Amino acid sequence: MDKKNTKKPSFLFIGRSDEPILSKKNRKLLTDPLDDNNPITVQVLGICSALAITVQLKPAVVMTMSVIFVMACSNVIISVLRNLIPNRIRIIVFLVVISSLVALVDQFLKAYAYDVSKELSIFIGLIVTNCIVMGRLEAFALGNGVWKSFLDGIGNAIGYGIILIIVAFFRELFGAGTLWGIQVIPDFIYEEYGYVNNGFMLLSPMALITVGLIIWIQRSRNRTLIEEN
C-alpha cells in the first residue's frame, strides 16, 4: 500500500509530522513540569499567587482550574499567531491575550461562584502578571506548534496547581483542622488529648516556609536540581 495514503489528515497542524498525538516527546511535555521542571520550585515562576491563596483548599483548586484554562487558551492562541506577531511588540500582544482571558474567568467566577471569587479578591486579576503564563508564552508557545503548546500549557498549569494544592492541604489541615471546609480532625482529639489548631499556619509566613520545605524535600529526592550557591 502506498504510504502517502495512510497518512492521517492533519487538524490544526496536529500530527503533521506523522507523530502520534501522545508520543513519548509530547507526554514528556505534560509530565516534566510536574516534578523535574516544576514551574514553582524549579523555574521560580508564578510564586506570588501560589502563596497568597493557599490558606484553604477550595480557593487553591479554583485558582488551579482558572490557571489551567488561561494557560491552555493563551498558549494555543499565541502559538497560532506566532508567525504574525512582530517581535518588538510581543509583550503587549501577550498582555492583551492574557488579560482578555483573565477578564473572562473573573466575570465567570463572579457570576457562578461569587463567594470564592470574593475570597480570591485580586488574585484572579493577578493571573495577568503571573509570570508562569508570560514565561511559558515567551519560552515555548512562541516557537512551537499548537498541539505541543497546548500540552505545555496544561502541564505547567498542573505542575503549578500541584504545589498549590499540597501547600493548601497542609495549611488548612494543621491551621484549621478542616479540609475543603469540612472538619477532618475529630472532636475527641481536641477534647481528650488537648490538641489545638496551629493558627500560625494560616498566617502568611508559614506559606513561605512550607514552600521552602517542599523545595527541600524535592531536592533531596532529586539531587540534580541542587543549586550551586
Place this chain on the structure above:
Amino acid sequence: MLEQYLNLFVKSIFIENMVFAYFLGMCSYLAISKTLKNGVGMGFAVIFVLTITVPLNYLIFEYLLSDGALAWIGPEYAELDLSFLSLIMFIAVIASMVQLVEMIVEKFSPALYGSLGIFLPLIAVNCAILGGSLFMQIKDFSGVSEAAVYGFGSGVGWFLAIVGIAAIREKIAYSNIPAPLRGLGITFIITGLMAIGFMSFMGIKL
C-alpha cells in the same frame, strides 16, 4: 489630614507590606535579590513606577470606568458601568507608562538608565505594580493624593523587603547550608522569618 496620610503611608509600608503580607512581586524579588546592588536598583524602579501608576489608574478608574463615572459627559452616560474593563485598562496603562518612563530616563539621565534600565521592562510584569492598582480599586480612596501616598508607600515597602533579603543572601553565601536547601529553598525560609518579623508591626496606628 496630614496624620491620615502618614497613617496610610506607614500602614502600606509595614503592615500591608507587598511582599510579606500579600506575596506580590515575589518572582522578581527572588530572581534579582542575589546581589545588593541589583536589589537596590530594582527597588527604586518599583517605587518609581508604583508612585506614578497608582494615582494614574485611580483617575482612570474614578472618571472613566467605575459605576456611573461617565456622568460628567452627559446624563445619558450616567448608567454605564465599565468596571469590567479595569483589568485591561490598568495593565495597558502600566505597560505604556513603563515604556514611557524607560524612554524618559534614557534621554535625561543615562547614569540612572544604566543602573535601572534592565529592570524597567521587567516591571511591566511585576505583580506588585498591578497589585497596587487592584488594591487601590478595592480600597476606595477618597482622593488622588491618597492613592499616590498608597502607591509610594507600597513601593517603599517592596524596596525594604528586597534590600533586606539581598543583604542577607550576600552574607549567607559564606555559611554552610544543607545542599538541597541552597539557593531557592533557604531564600523562601528566610523570607518567611522576615515576614514573621514584619508581623510585629501589626496593629500599629499613628
